[in-house]
Amino acid sequence: MNGRDHALDVEPRVTLLDALRDRLHLSGTKKGCDQGQCGACTVHVDGERVLACLTLAAQVEGRSITTIEGLADEDGTLHAVQAAFLEQDAFQCGYCTPGQIMSAVACIREGHAGSDEEIREYMAGNLCRCGAYPNIVAAVRQAAQELRS
Numbered sequence: 001m002n003g004r005d006h007a008l009d010v011e012p013r014v015t016l017l018d019a020l021r022d023r024l025h026l027s028g029t030k031k032g033c034d035q036g037q038c039g040a041c042t043v044h045v046d047g048e049r050v051l052a053c054l055t056l057a058a059q060v061e062g063r064s065i066t067t068i069e070g071l072a073d074e075d076g077t078l079h080a081v082q083a084a085f086l087e088q089d090a091f092q093c094g095y096c097t098p099g100q101i102m103s104a105v106a107c108i109r110e111g112h113a114g115s116d117e118e119i120r121e122y123m124a125g126n127l128c129r130c131g132a133y134p135n136i137v138a139a140v141r142q143a144a145q146e147l148r149s
């Protein structure tokens with residue numbers, strides 16, 4: 001978990017989301033719809049984005065998990081996507097922001113940030129009730145450009 005080993009004893013029905021929030025006290029990953037529809041719970045498992053509310057904790061045993069808390073460097077330096085979200089004011093209420101950022105990191109890593117249309121397509125699984133989409137796209141575009149250079 002975020003570069004550190006953790007041992008948890010959880011029931012088979014415990015989701016990764018609940019294990020993160022309730023057992024490991026990593027509250028950055030949000031519980032939105034709890035049905036896999038909003039993307040607020042997006043985390044990375046072995047570098048791939050997954051919805052933590054639809055993933056059982058037992059399914060990720062022995063795998064590398066990265067949450068929003070694990071993106072910044074040890075010294076507190078923000079990941080390029082986190083910094084771009086701040087610079088572009090890509091959030092309003094902020095509830096969806098951790099999931100948006102985790103998806104944006106994956107979107108860029110997957111090579112799907114070539115145009116605004118492509119960014120919108122590959123970020124479509126993450127909903128923002130406040131409608132900050134233009135700023136989110138701008139942040140992804142900015143971070144993609146910075147990470148390429």
